Amino acid sequence: MTALTPGLSPESARRAAGPGRGAVRRLAGALHRRPRLRLAALLTAPLLWLVLAYLGSLAALFLSAFWSTDSFTSEVVRIWTTANFEELVGSPVYRTVALRTVGVALAVTALCAVIAFPLAFYTARVAHPRRRPLFVVALLMPLWAGYLVKVYAWRLILSEGGPLDWALRPFGLSGPGYGLTATVLVLTYLWLPYMALPIHTALAQLPDNLLNASADLGARTGRTFVSVVLPLVWPAVAAGSVFTFSLSLGDYITVQIVGGKTQLIGNLVYSNVTLNLPLAAALGTVPVAVIVVYLLAVRRSGALRSL
Amino acid sequence: MEGMAIRLTGLRKTYGGTEAVAGVDLEIADGEFFSMLGPSGSGKTTVLRMIAGFEAPTAGTVELAGRDVTRLAPFERDVHTVFQDYALFPHMTVEQNVAYGLKVRGVPRAERLVRARAALAQVGLEGLGRRRPAELSGGQRQRVALARALVGRPRVLLLDEPLGALDLKLRERMQVELKEIQREVGITFVFVTHDQEEALTMSDRIAVFHQGRIEQVAAPAEIYERPATPFVAGFVGTSNLLTGETARQVVGTAGTYSIRPEKIRILPDHEAPGDPGHSTAAGTVAEVVYLGDSTRFLVDLDGGGRLTALQQNLETSSADLAAFRGARIGLQWHPDHAVRVPETP
Numbered sequence: 001m002t003a004l005t006p007g008l009s010p011e012s013a014r015r016a017a018g019p020g021r022g023a024v025r026r027l028a029g030a031l032h033r034r035p036r037l038r039l040a041a042l043l044t045a046p047l048l049w050l051v052l053a054y055l056g057s058l059a060a061l062f063l064s065a066f067w068s069t070d071s072f073t074s075e076v077v078r079i080w081t082t083a084n085f086e087e088l089v090g091s092p093v094y095r096t097v098a099l100r101t102v103g104v105a106l107a108v109t110a111l112c113a114v115i116a117f118p119l120a121f122y123t124a125r126v127a128h129p130r131r132r133p134l135f136v137v138a139l140l141m142p143l144w145a146g147y148l149v150k151v152y153a154w155r156l157i158l159s160e161g162g163p164l165d166w167a168l169r170p171f172g173l174s175g176p177g178y179g180l181t182a183t184v185l186v187l188t189y190l191w192l193p194y195m196a197l198p199i200h201t202a203l204a205q206l207p208d209n210l211l212n213a214s215a216d217l218g219a220r221t222g223r224t225f226v227s228v229v230l231p232l233v234w235p236a237v238a239a240g241s242v243f244t245f246s247l248s249l250g251d252y253i254t255v256q257i258v259g260g261k262t263q264l265i266g267n268l269v270y271s272n273v274t275l276n277l278p279l280a281a282a283l284g285t286v287p288v289a290v291i292v293v294y295l296l297a298v299r300r301s302g303a304l305r306s307l
Numbered sequence: 308m309e310g311m312a313i314r315l316t317g318l319r320k321t322y323g324g325t326e327a328v329a330g331v332d333l334e335i336a337d338g339e340f341f342s343m344l345g346p347s348g349s350g351k352t353t354v355l356r357m358i359a360g361f362e363a364p365t366a367g368t369v370e371l372a373g374r375d376v377t378r379l380a381p382f383e384r385d386v387h388t389v390f391q392d393y394a395l396f397p398h399m400t401v402e403q404n405v406a407y408g409l410k411v412r413g414v415p416r417a418e419r420l421v422r423a424r425a426a427l428a429q430v431g432l433e434g435l436g437r438r439r440p441a442e443l444s445g446g447q448r449q450r451v452a453l454a455r456a457l458v459g460r461p462r463v464l465l466l467d468e469p470l471g472a473l474d475l476k477l478r479e480r481m482q483v484e485l486k487e488i489q490r491e492v493g494i495t496f497v498f499v500t501h502d503q504e505e506a507l508t509m510s511d512r513i514a515v516f517h518q519g520r521i522e523q524v525a526a527p528a529e530i531y532e533r534p535a536t537p538f539v540a541g542f543v544g545t546s547n548l549l550t551g552e553t554a555r556q557v558v559g560t561a562g563t564y565s566i567r568p569e570k571i572r573i574l575p576d577h578e579a580p581g582d583p584g585h586s587t588a589a590g591t592v593a594e595v596v597y598l599g600d601s602t603r604f605l606v607d608l609d610g611g612g613r614l615t616a617l618q619q620n621l622e623t624s625s626a627d628l629a630a631f632r633g634a635r636i637g638l639q640w641h642p643d644h645a646v647r648v649p650e651t652p
Contacts, residue, residue, distance in 0.1 A: 207392070209390050209394035210394050212359075212361050212381065212390070212394065213388070213390060214396075214407070215381035215382045216361075216381045216387055216388045217382075217408035217456075218411045218412050218459070219382055219411040220380075220411075223411050227407070231398045232397070232398055
């Protein structure tokens, strides 16, 4: 303060600042001298949220997975049992559904990456720099519409004799109809922005000179892509894949609307919640476990090191 | 007769409406250390990028060793570049960086390693091959970039202000080393810089760039002693440009003249006649700038105009120098050192 207002004594400078500002300054000064207090002020609210709402509900999920229900009243019986998990592992139906869910999530992730990469390459490196923000907005446009609106729009598109069938008829083809393929297709559409945005950002940040240097040293375009672009953008693909994979793993509404008779884990959880809550909870732990395994695998690939 | 490494003919590059390179013709011989000197925005880097193939010229041709490469991609040209920001691949080790060019050209793994290690030894980085670029200092990264460009034995090495990011001491050492390496490998070096001292100390020949054109191509001494245009006289070294009435008074004839500050001697007595056969002028010392090894005097001439004179600090100390401020003194120089500069063509 004295440095900023030369000629004023500290006392008169404080008076000029007014009494209200003085209290704020004292508080700021006190915080400045107490780093622990500062940290507490910063983290109390988010930590409360994280522990109570977030980890708390996860703990409740795990706990109730070890309870059972009275088969007549559907009341939850709070006795420790591993029966739910035994049923999960033992029943071929649950195993098939779990594998199908993981398969759908992997297929959606792979499709998103394959579609997003060329798009992001165009928006980040080929398009005229002035038009790039416009293309990024276009890339994210699907996020502006509500989830249900988009899925019902796809239900229309995929319906028998609908726009997709009509467009494919001249080629002697027809749309996939409602089912597993439609589910993968719609989920890919829904989660594409989550894959495209990180890849776009990574490609945009790639220094031109790295690509020039590679070409300068004799590498053709394909070689530069494999040896320079892909390794440097890989962390972004991994980050995007965490979104697309986990979002697909937990989805049950899209399957209900365009999946026909297809069942995913989400559907089983949903249909068991009222009748057999502990079994639903046990089913709910499957995606959690899969995600943990997936994150560990991604981490092992080294892709998260630079995040 | 030596072969021609590079020939540029009528080279132009326009971005939108602005002309970055406005017609450049240039021939660079095999084994030459050639510098392209100029202020930023003078087009020198754009010319370098067109030789490398990163930019396509708007008009004109680029020939490498007699072959027209104007439309060829960078990977089809026998030219390697040392980039200003080094452009090392961050996900590869130092050794992998250096061996990259060999790898993409299909050199077997064992030979690759041997040659990469030899190149690293040549730039003084033995034993650092396993590190990542991020673990190196700026000077070390610069050396890796140099080794990476040299290891493939290109016909021409392009260097885009490679020493710009280094501190003064390191820069001076690298100037000497670069020159030694160039003599050792015998590859043509095309060196872009805005630092006139760097260009003067290292080059066989220098092209001075200004507003997308070359103002003069000559050996360093020629550029310094006989600048072809007022711009060259002003940009290379500190120069006293005398024009119009001042020139008539001081030199005797009209025209543009350049006198290098170190060619001017201070005569403490402004009425002293000066040595026989020398030109003289009298004036008042406006400013004295102490530079450590030498002192710069800014002198307002009685006949108008201002000259800068540079004196080695052989006996004087800084205390004496302050007394010069405001003093009346004489200046003397040999008429040969008042060089007539042709007006810009």
